[in-house]
Amino acid sequence: MGPGDGACLFGFASLRRAESRGTLGSAIYSEVIHVGIEAGENGANLATKTVSEDMGLRELNAEEGRALLEEHARRYLNLSAEEFLRRWDAHEFENPDRPEVLRVAMTIPFARS
């Protein structure tokens, strides 16, 4: 596929249908974005423009952040967020660099910032 092919692209139609917009504070966001829709001869520029129209990332609030940590802790370690944090703070994970542990640990700032 090249720039001259005039389109893109994987699942574009469904992506566009799935787009939903909302606001949280000053951040404008959508859960999914569509890019390169009409990538023609100048695909790079069009793609850049389309994406840059929607660059503000959504900042999760405290409740959403805790929910994200809870979801990760349960999915990867079958622990509650509270139990994960307790064990993490107590250095009880034998190998904290294990991917399943670290994936959850990297989410801690969402719950504690």
Place this chain on the structure above:
Amino acid sequence: MPARRPYAAVRELERWLQRTAACVTPHKVVISRGGREPSLSHALPHTAKFASDPAPLGGSGLLLSVAHHYRVVRAGERGPWRVQTAGYYYGFDDADGREILAYHWHPVDVPDVPFPHIHVGPGVVRRESLSLGGLSLRHNAVRADVGRAHLPTRRIAFEDVVRLAIEQLGVEPLHAGWDAVLRETRSSFSRNRTWI
């Protein structure tokens, strides 16, 4: 990119992350609460990751997991504001949720392993091979020493991970301009990005 205000510095990070990710996935990146504010010296870093993580990548059956830690800092008392990378986790999973490989750098979270490294996960072994051996998908058939190892790397840019996905792992880019976007953001990375 240095900026006069913290918010503007973070906007550059947001723009970079979302543009790079958008080459392979429509999933949006979110940031942790207060993620546009200056970092306090002993506070946790701010974090950016996919709202729904891992994100499926088209054409490959792969999923991409991203967590990017950063700090918003000032160069000197009156200098410009910058966003400083404080750690990362970029990993690929297979369709069964088994990790194939993951680039890590987490000097704060796990200070015993301060250097950037890559992990080889159980997903490098094809599921068919496990079936032939009568093993479940939960079985880790990677050599134990390699599976535990932190294989040293240089610091990896997110653009390099996305390029790897497209050029070597069969992921279909979402738009024809992906190469130009990655070149541009990677070039900006080399010029402006700073690390703790």
